[in-house]
Amino acid sequence: MEFLKILEDIYNEALQQPKTGQVATSMPELALINPDKFGLHLVTLNGENYAVGNADEKFSIQSISKALTVALAFSKLGEAIWERVGVEPSGNPFNSLVQLEYEKGIPRNPFINAGALVIADILVSELKNPKQDFLTFIREISSHETIDFNLEVAKSERQTGFRNIALANFLKSFGNIKNDVDEVLDFYFHQCSLEMTCKELAHSFYFFANEGKTKSGKQVLNKSQVKRLNAIMQTCGFYDESGEFTYKVGLPGKSGIGGGIVALYPKNFVIASWSPRLNEKGNSELGMFALERFTTITEMSIF
Numbered sequence: 001m002e003f004l005k006i007l008e009d010i011y012n013e014a015l016q017q018p019k020t021g022q023v024a025t026s027m028p029e030l031a032l033i034n035p036d037k038f039g040l041h042l043v044t045l046n047g048e049n050y051a052v053g054n055a056d057e058k059f060s061i062q063s064i065s066k067a068l069t070v071a072l073a074f075s076k077l078g079e080a081i082w083e084r085v086g087v088e089p090s091g092n093p094f095n096s097l098v099q100l101e102y103e104k105g106i107p108r109n110p111f112i113n114a115g116a117l118v119i120a121d122i123l124v125s126e127l128k129n130p131k132q133d134f135l136t137f138i139r140e141i142s143s144h145e146t147i148d149f150n151l152e153v154a155k156s157e158r159q160t161g162f163r164n165i166a167l168a169n170f171l172k173s174f175g176n177i178k179n180d181v182d183e184v185l186d187f188y189f190h191q192c193s194l195e196m197t198c199k200e201l202a203h204s205f206y207f208f209a210n211e212g213k214t215k216s217g218k219q220v221l222n223k224s225q226v227k228r229l230n231a232i233m234q235t236c237g238f239y240d241e242s243g244e245f246t247y248k249v250g251l252p253g254k255s256g257i258g259g260g261i262v263a264l265y266p267k268n269f270v271i272a273s274w275s276p277r278l279n280e281k282g283n284s285e286l287g288m289f290a291l292e293r294f295t296t297i298t299e300m301s302i303f
């Protein structure tokens with residue numbers, strides 16, 4: 001298939017779309033990004049790479065990091081992580097607190113903020129130097145040594161993170177945060193501040209498409225574990241728009257409020273997009289459009 005031509009056509013089509021979405025305003029670093037940046041990167045499992053637009057510019061991956069933290073936690077503890085976080089779609093916004101009280105501090109899934117905070121707590125317990133070890137893991141699975149946290153973003157996350165601070169304390173009151181709340185939040189704020197290009201993002205998610213094995217041959221998770229995390233991405237990766245993404249795109253994936261989306265077709269490819277204008281659910285407007293066009297044109301969706 002002529003992937004480059006397909007990406008170029010989608011890119012040109014996307015530029016004609018109405019620009020109704022708004023960049024995230026929760027932090028100055030995100031609010032100041034040029035809203036019209038747009039990039040796509042595709043990596044196939046036979047090692048081909050195709051890119052268009054601003055695919056080599058770093059952006060804040062934000063909640064996309066939640067798929068990588070849960071992968072690391074799952075590789076350390078296996079099924080035991082599901083005692084502390086569920087695998088059900090929440091149907092609520094990513095930063096919602098409402099379900100936590102009647103579900104006794106067990107978040108619905110690892111991709112809403114409450115669930116990601118529990119996963120962060122697990123990693124703080126399991127890793128010797130949590131932030132550094134997580135970074136080493138990301139660099140290793142992606143084979144990109146320059147991937148790093150943006151410390152200014154991490155600081156802003158802290159300064160503006162009142163809801164996350166509330167969530168972490170609420171979880172602690174149920175006993176579902178074992179470590180010091182501030183330490184867990186510090187880890188979470190750093191994971192959200194990770195910056196990647198579309199290319200780095202696509203490479204980081206390669207193992208999800210490749211039965212748990214990275215591009216360089218490291219087995220991160222076994223086949224069954226990767227099948228399970230892909231299933232959770234499919235059902236929960238886009239918060240209360242997960243049904244819509246499944247309906248339109250038909251691939252497991254994960255989004256972040258920095259405007260990134262990564263989606264994958266097991267045993268075939270990983271595609272990453274970046275466009276900072278978000279719809280009202282917090283997902284990249286053009287990213288959703290581009291990925292819908294991609295699976296429609298190529299007829300490559302898991303459905």
Ligand code: GLN
Pocket residue numbers: 061062063064094095113157164192255256257258282
């Ligand atoms: N840092 C953001 C938060 O914790 C991430 C949200 C997102 O990308 N959906 O609220």
